Amino acid sequence: MRLVGVDMKNEICEIIHNKELTLGVFEMIFRSENIAALAMPGQFVHLRVNTGLYPLLRRPISIHSVDKTKGTVAIIYHIVGKGTEEISKQVTGVIDVMGPLGNGFPKLAGKKCAVVGGGIGVAPLLELSKSLSHCDAYLGFRNCTYKVEAFENSCNKVYLTTEDGSAGHKGYITDQLKKNITEYDVVYTCGPKIMMKKVMEICQLNNVECYVSLEERMACGIGACLVCACKIQEENGEWHHKKVCKDGPVFNAKEVLFDD
Numbered sequence: 725m726r727l728v729g730v731d732m733k734n735e736i737c738e739i740i741h742n743k744e745l746t747l748g749v750f751e752m753i754f755r756s757e758n759i760a761a762l763a764m765p766g767q768f769v770h771l772r773v774n775t776g777l778y779p780l781l782r783r784p785i786s787i788h789s790v791d792k793t794k795g796t797v798a799i800i801y802h803i804v805g806k807g808t809e810e811i812s813k814q815v816t817g818v819i820d821v822m823g824p825l826g827n828g829f830p831k832l833a834g835k836k837c838a839v840v841g842g843g844i845g846v847a848p849l850l851e852l853s854k855s856l857s858h859c860d861a862y863l864g865f866r867n868c869t870y871k872v873e874a875f876e877n878s879c880n881k882v883y884l885t886t887e888d889g890s891a892g893h894k895g896y897i898t899d900q901l902k903k904n905i906t907e908y909d910v911v912y913t914c915g916p917k918i919m920m921k922k923v924m925e926i927c928q929l930n931n932v933e934c935y936v937s938l939e940e941r942m943a944c945g946i947g948a949c950l951v952c953a954c955k956i957q958e959e960n961g962e963w964h965h966k967k968v969c970k971d972g973p974v975f976n977a978k979e980v981l982f983d984d
């Protein structure tokens with residue numbers, strides 16, 4: 725039975741591996757038959773970072789891929805502070821995980837799709853790209869690249885850019901998307917706000933449906949504390965707040981207001 729809302733239970737999961745892919749970016753695989761069976765592309769897990777009291781709050785990390793046969797789940801994370809640093813130190817043993825949480829990407833049958841990821845934002849797009857019948861990937865990085873091969877194995881075409889030109893085209897991934905946008909019915913994106921805002925504008929100009937995966941700081945992760953509120957526009961034009969953890973993290977781009 726699926727556990728939802730404030731009743732969501734945590735699970736103690738065996739860590740299978742936790743390795744550095746490139747400078748400061750790690751992949752962890754842990755065992756959870758429950759999460760592997762239930763997870764939908766775009767959902768996330770909420771991790772307790774260690775057994776101590778600091779940092780107290782769990783950290784949300786997207787589900788990168790699942791292996792339902794083995795009952796394992798992979799996440800990719802970037803060390804940006806104490807929580808992610810603590811997670812990176814747990815090479816063996818167990819980790820306390822809540823999930824799968826949130827609403828994933830809607831899959832629209834028979835559509836030509838593109839996934840557009842920037843940096844660590846590529847992580848939640850792999851499982852989605854595997855589940856779509858026609859999907860191209862647009863992957864943008866600053867300098868170090870990761871998981872490009874996995875996208876090559878699951879997508880029709882992969883467009884790669886780096887800001888320093890060390891791999892793929894030199895420049896921004898949004899410039900590549902702009903050239904090909906008329907080929908797509910739907911675009912799914914995750915990455916830095918500035919990139920997602922640009923993707924959203926390109927889609928709007930070309931009447932292409934667009935879904936964005938938002939990142940906000942979180943506390944409970946299950947809709948109980950309001951820490952993750954974001955501004956959403958209804959069809960009647962009125963603005964109000966929704967919870968990224970429970971109503972998202974994926975939203976239709978038409979609803980989202982990105983602050984400048």
Ligand SMILES: Cc1cc2nc3c(=O)[nH]c(=O)nc-3n(C[C@H](O)[C@H](O)[C@H](O)COP(=O)(O)OP(=O)(O)OC[C@H]3O[C@@H](n4cnc5c(N)ncnc54)[C@H](O)[C@@H]3O)c2cc1C
Pocket residue numbers: 768779783784785786787799800801802803804805806807808809844847848938939940941942973
């Ligand atoms: C739904 C969701 C999915 C996510 N998926 C991934 C993922 O797949 N891989 C990954 O590396 N990260 C992901 N994140 C971001 C990740 O949760 C944060 O990087 C992490 O919580 C930072 O914890 P920390 O203790 O290391 O850093 P902190 O010390 O808490 O913060 C370090 C710096 O990062 C900023 N920061 C922290 N959390 C966030 C956030 N949620 N949004 C924007 N800035 C933040 C802080 O403002 C600060 O500048 C996701 C966040 C959300 C909400």
Ligand code: FES
Pocket residue numbers: 941942943944945946947948949950951952953967968969970
């Ligand atoms: S993190 Fe508590 S409501 Fe979203």
